[in-house]
Amino acid sequence: MNLWHHPISENDLRQCLRVAAGATLGFIVCKFFNLSNGVFFVVTPILLLGMVPKMNAHVAKQTLASAIICCLEVGVFGGLFGAHPMLMVMIVFLLFLYKFACMAKGSLFLFGANSALNLSIMLHFASYPGTDINALIFTNFWANVLAIFIAYLMMSVFPDVQERTKPAAADKSANRMRHEALMGASVATLSFIAFQVLDLKDSMSAQATTLLLLFPMHWNGALGYARKRAMGTLLGVSAGLIMQLFLYNWSGQLVLIIPLFWIGLMLLSYVHVKERSGSGVGFGALTTLGILFGQYLSPDNDLIFSGLYRMSSIAFAIVATLLACYLTHHLLNSFAATRFGE
Numbered sequence: 001m002n003l004w005h006h007p008i009s010e011n012d013l014r015q016c017l018r019v020a021a022g023a024t025l026g027f028i029v030c031k032f033f034n035l036s037n038g039v040f041f042v043v044t045p046i047l048l049l050g051m052v053p054k055m056n057a058h059v060a061k062q063t064l065a066s067a068i069i070c071c072l073e074v075g076v077f078g079g080l081f082g083a084h085p086m087l088m089v090m091i092v093f094l095l096f097l098y099k100f101a102c103m104a105k106g107s108l109f110l111f112g113a114n115s116a117l118n119l120s121i122m123l124h125f126a127s128y129p130g131t132d133i134n135a136l137i138f139t140n141f142w143a144n145v146l147a148i149f150i151a152y153l154m155m156s157v158f159p160d161v162q163e164r165t166k167p168a169a170a171d172k173s174a175n176r177m178r179h180e181a182l183m184g185a186s187v188a189t190l191s192f193i194a195f196q197v198l199d200l201k202d203s204m205s206a207q208a209t210t211l212l213l214l215f216p217m218h219w220n221g222a223l224g225y226a227r228k229r230a231m232g233t234l235l236g237v238s239a240g241l242i243m244q245l246f247l248y249n250w251s252g253q254l255v256l257i258i259p260l261f262w263i264g265l266m267l268l269s270y271v272h273v274k275e276r277s278g279s280g281v282g283f284g285a286l287t288t289l290g291i292l293f294g295q296y297l298s299p300d301n302d303l304i305f306s307g308l309y310r311m312s313s314i315a316f317a318i319v320a321t322l323l324a325c326y327l328t329h330h331l332l333n334s335f336a337a338t339r340f341g342e
Contacts, residue, residue, distance in 0.1 A: 040143035042294030100184030232284020
């Protein structure tokens with residue numbers, strides 16, 4: 001990670017301000033109104049503003065469509081077939097398959113990525129008897145709507161000063177797209193099964209990590225991102241613990257938390273834009289900090305235990321996901337129709 005060889009541009013600085021201010025605004029909304037599942041309100045703006053440097057109607061439509069479709073899938077399939085594990089596993093695989101197929105095409109990557117991540121988390125939590133499925137669905141939907149509004153607002157307050165060049169579309173063969181879709185769906189389904197069987201209700205960071213590792217869409221990419229995700233988690237947790245120690249007994253004072261959270265996001269956004277590698281160390285640190293503050297920070301719960309638990313669970317999730325990716329990659333390469341390199 002040679003960060004210092006890339007000078008930061010005016011556009012990069014504006015993107016840092018957008019990510020930090022947007023995620024902080026989502027954090028303020030969820031804490032001020034005492035909304036449950038605050039991770040959706042903090043991490044979704046980070047995803048939009050960190051991964052999409054320019055907000056437009058195409059991005060907004062993909063985000064809104066992913067929220068609506070995920071809510072319908074969780075409400076219908078989770079409600080009707082949640083009590084039938086084997087049937088639910090087959091349905092989950094098919095749902096992930098078309099989402100990763102959208103990601104493999106490229107033009108609908110954001111739709112597939114956002115819906116796959118939300119579907120995995122929502123289906124897992126919806127399976128617990130004490131979960132209010134309707135509240136979970138509506139919280140996720142309105143968090144995505146709010147994230148779109150925040151993204152447009154941040155783009156107008158901190159606009160780019162120079163026109164960004166549009167990245168070239170990747171030219172993929174049909175075999176490679178089938179390989180990517182099947183590998184993503186298979187590993188995501190195995191992740192869902194593992195979290196259900198092991199009853200891991202308090203491991204949202206690890207669950208998100210198993211999906212984020214699949215976003216490069218191939219084995220070499222997953223292997224490279226695993227190292228970055230581990231470093232990003234360490235960086236994000238360290239930032240959260242330092243902020244918790246600084247707050248000490250005042251972790252319930254929102255007026256003190258907000259400026260510290262903004263500063264932490266700004267510093268990690270700086271790492272993210274300096275990398276210029278999309279989902280790298282900086283982005284992993286941003287999402288980790290967002291999950292810690294959005295989901296686990298409350299007046300009666302500090303971040304020390306949560307932060308240390310996140311590190312250990314994510315480390316295990318990385319190793320297990322990489323093993324599953326490696327085996328699936330080699331299995332798919334055994335067949336000409338799903339061979340990655342042809």
